[in-house]
Amino acid sequence: MNIIRNTLLAAMIALPLAGVAHSDKPHPAKSGPVVKEQKPWGIAGDAKAADRTIEVAMSDDMRFTPDRIEVRQGETIRFVVRNTGKVMHEFVIGTKQENDQHAAMMVKFPNMEHDEPYMAHVAPGKNGEIVWTFNRAGDFAFACLIAGHYQAGMVGKIVVAAVNKGKKSS
Template identity: 70%
Template sequence: MQHSKRSLMFAAAASLLGTTTGAGAHGDEKHPKKAGPVRKEQKDWGIAGDAKAAKRTIDVRMLDTMRFTPDRIEVRQGETVRFNVHNAGKMLHEFVIGTKKENEAHAALMVKFPTMEHEEPYMAHVPPGKSAQLVWNFNRAGEFEFACLIAGHYQAGMVGKLIVAA
């Protein structure tokens, strides 16, 4: 009886360790995009937009020089914009909309956990030579930024200014 209790406890502990060690680290494996509707969560910089409501498309290029073109974007409060984001470089880049504070915190996390993956409607991971699209409704006025938060890219200056005029 004592031996089976000990085996059961060991098996339970091993299964718990197995579920926590892989959490948050995805390595290089590719994950399929989630099917279904985009999660609309209000952020300080707006909310996920409906593609049918987008009246303007803004093309953004990401470069291995750690720069965006353009590096400054102006929109009006209430405007829904479609971003066509093209990675013109040879390394992975991303386009993330947020506040300076949010992006700084997220960039610091990416340095600690460089293989961390995430999928939010205000961010796009774009492999070299590929393009991605995101649609965002800027329902809050203010100064925000778009950035690449891949480890070291934000710190190297891969950030642009986003002005939302009231």
């Protein structure tokens, strides 16, 4: 398994495509107000309403730290994502299925630009930020969808615990 992972990592680093759109050029800063569109995993949040901040490190060993995050339904989280590596990384929140599909598109179209409130593209040595309200319970995912990174295992899990709105006694 380590041989396969190391081979994937070496291929990803050597791939010229991995460096074209994401590894050396951050996306332009978001302009204007954030569009708040309901997604299966929540909705863009307001920084002033953040309940807490969670720091996530992204590294060139294609891992997130932490790689599992637990939140409560209704909680607004300010994610500070720190790229500790030497190549571009991103932090994208979604469902596993959505991330699988997006990762496949990124392999086919590595220059594809995208900028959604649930994505942070972070240059080496820099920080990014996402503010997200988890208004739906369930198991969700986060990942780096840059070509080769996702395939090398750069993924994590977000568990959103349902809020119990009062139990009926039996």
